[in-house]
Each structure stands twice: as structure tokens, then as C-alpha cells.
Amino acid sequence: MIHRLSIAFAMALLPAPLMAQEADLSLPARELARLAGAEVAEEGWQVPRTPWGDPDLTGIWPLDVVGRTSTERSPEFGTRAYYTDEEYAAALARSEEIAAGYEQEDANDEIGSGHWFEWGTPLKQVSLIMAPANGRLPPLTEEGEAMSAAMRSSWNVTQFDRLSDFNSLDRCLSRGLPSSMTPFPYNNGVRVFQSPGYVVIQLEMIHETRIVPIRGEPGPDEIRQFLGTSVGHWEGDTLVIETTNLTGETPMNIVGPGNKPIPTSDRQTMTERLTMVGPDTIFYEAEVRDPVVLTAPYTLAFPWTRDDSYEMYEYGCHEGNTTIRGYITSTSPRFVGEDAPPVDDPAQWVNDTVER
Numbered sequence: 001m002i003h004r005l006s007i008a009f010a011m012a013l014l015p016a017p018l019m020a021q022e023a024d025l026s027l028p029a030r031e032l033a034r035l036a037g038a039e040v041a042e043e044g045w046q047v048p049r050t051p052w053g054d055p056d057l058t059g060i061w062p063l064d065v066v067g068r069t070s071t072e073r074s075p076e077f078g079t080r081a082y083y084t085d086e087e088y089a090a091a092l093a094r095s096e097e098i099a100a101g102y103e104q105e106d107a108n109d110e111i112g113s114g115h116w117f118e119w120g121t122p123l124k125q126v127s128l129i130m131a132p133a134n135g136r137l138p139p140l141t142e143e144g145e146a147m148s149a150a151m152r153s154s155w156n157v158t159q160f161d162r163l164s165d166f167n168s169l170d171r172c173l174s175r176g177l178p179s180s181m182t183p184f185p186y187n188n189g190v191r192v193f194q195s196p197g198y199v200v201i202q203l204e205m206i207h208e209t210r211i212v213p214i215r216g217e218p219g220p221d222e223i224r225q226f227l228g229t230s231v232g233h234w235e236g237d238t239l240v241i242e243t244t245n246l247t248g249e250t251p252m253n254i255v256g257p258g259n260k261p262i263p264t265s266d267r268q269t270m271t272e273r274l275t276m277v278g279p280d281t282i283f284y285e286a287e288v289r290d291p292v293v294l295t296a297p298y299t300l301a302f303p304w305t306r307d308d309s310y311e312m313y314e315y316g317c318h319e320g321n322t323t324i325r326g327y328i329t330s331t332s333p334r335f336v337g338e339d340a341p342p343v344d345d346p347a348q349w350v351n352d353t354v355e356r
Helices: 005-013 027-036 085-101 101-107 142-150 319-331 346-355
Strands: 129-130 190-195 198-203 209-213 229-236 238-244 269-278 280-290 298-305
Touching: 027 280, 027 298, 238 346
Parallel strands: 209 229
Antiparallel strands: 129 298, 190 198, 198 209, 229 238, 238 269, 269 280, 280 298
16 A cells, blocks of 8 residues: 655645754654654643553554655765755655656556555655764674675575575565664555553564563573564653564665665664654664674664554465575576576666656
8 A cells, every 4th residue: 555645745744944954862752753754742742551551552653654765864965864845845746756656657558666666755854874973874894794795685696596595585584673664665564562561563564573572581592583582661651672682694774776785693683762752653763783794883763653544464475485496496507507598687677667
């Protein structure tokens, strides 16, 4: 489902014009959400509580509404974290053009990314990464660079010979963390459930579910999972989630056209903070640390918007990994000979259909 926000309505939600500025994550979550262009409550608003007294975060919080905000900030912005009003109006206009892809493809008797990509709209903030100051991933360590160069997936391989030629998302296993908590071109549903002692985060993509015990204990170090082991606690109205015990077998970012693949290690950890700042807004923050791969931590910080009308669909993908087998048997020299032509470049296909 594609959710569109008209330019006029989106502009009406903006605060009064503000000077271009750097990100300051020491500000209250409510102010950070306001600067990003989200709806926040007036001073004195009280966060609703569950019957057992915890802040009530339940609902559906699809990430498609921030889908036109890039993870990393374009270098041209430097340390400036927010658009000017003129820049934001132009970004909204571009998002409207992209959202019209379905109708354009239908008019041209074509089927491309416009038929299922949920591009969404941009935030007032320029990128999802808000620390370091340049809004970009920190440099990789020497080991991280070597790991990145060795990464393989359907985005940088056109001749497939073994399972290791595909990453965890290719195989419909997991997007890992922090990728699972950031927008994707489709299946962006995030649903939060709560019960006494637990918060549950259900992800539409890959149909994964994160079960977060409150005041729980980390799992044994030898038990590793694609989404790790998460434990939570409340700091006032903020849910804090600490995640450890990751596998190091998932990419750190969305591997796709133009993206340098960023690996993870089994020493990666993450701290998330979810704060209700209005009846329909959560401000989400995630500090990501991986001393094997990254020379420094970085922080994602952006608002979520409630949309309980959003429908969560089963993510069937290719059950039984039959597509993986098909890629191997149709491109590997072991099956088709040395002179078989490579498959089409998927990155070029995406770029071509988006440009249309």
C-alpha cells in the first residue's frame, strides 16, 4: 500500500521557519520530532498508559512515511541536518513525482518498481543518521573494509554458484539490525504489542518478530540470532532496548544499487530508545556499535507515525528458497557451461524503472 501525503498538507505540519542547523541529540525527543516535521503534542500532554501502568506504544507504525529520507546525508549538506523550507518543498515535489510511478507505468503498459515500491515522503531532516555530525556512516576499520570487499549478494553478483553468493535478505531470512528498523521500498509495516513484562515488535518484512522482555537478562553468549537478543527497561516514558548476541551474518545497511555493502560482526550491539511525543508519534533512536567493522558508533534518529489502517501482509517471499536454486542452476558454469551470458544487472533494472 502506498501512503501519499500532499505537499500542501505536509507543509502545513511544519513548524515556523527555522535556521539551518546541525543535529543536537541532547534535545528532548519531542523537540527532535518537531524539527523533523512530525506532529507532536502540546506541553503538558500525558503519555497514555497500559492497564498495568507502562507507557502505551501499541499500534501500527509503518516506516513508508519516511521512505524518501535517505539513511546517509548527502555530502553537500555537510553537518547541516535539516532542509530549508525551499529545499523541503522541492523534496516533497520530487516525492509526489515518484509516487505517481504506478499510474505512469500503467499508461505506458509497463510493470516496474512503481507497482510495488512504497516510496513515501521525506522528513524535514535530511538523513536518518543524525550522529556523527555529518550524518554518514563512520569510516570502516581495516578489517571492516576487507569484509565489505568480500560481501556478495544478488546486487553485485550476476553469476551464482553457491549459497554464499546470496546475503540473508536474498534468502528471505532476515534484514538483520539495524536495517530491519529502517525503511525499505516495500513491506514497511511495524506493529507494536505489549503485555505485562513484554514489548513485542512485529516486522512485516521477512515476517520477523522481536520479543523484548522488560528487565530481562541477555541470553547465553553461545546463542546467536539474526536479530540478536533484546532486553528492555523503562526510563520514564522512554522504552530502552539493549540488543546483543547478533550473528554477524547480515548486512548493516540496505544492499542495493549505489550502496557500498557494510558488513556486521558478532560483536555488534545496539541501543534503541522509543519515546511517545504525541498521540500518533514515536521518536525512535538507535545507537549502533561494532568495533570490528566501524571506527566509531553512529545513531539513527527519526519519528514514527501511527497508521492503524495500514494492513500487514504475510511476507511469503520464495518459500523453500526455490528461486535461489533457480539462480544457481541457470547461471553457474557447473550447470550451463562457461559461455553462458550473465543475468541482467538488477541494480540497472531498478535504476531504469525508477527513472521512468
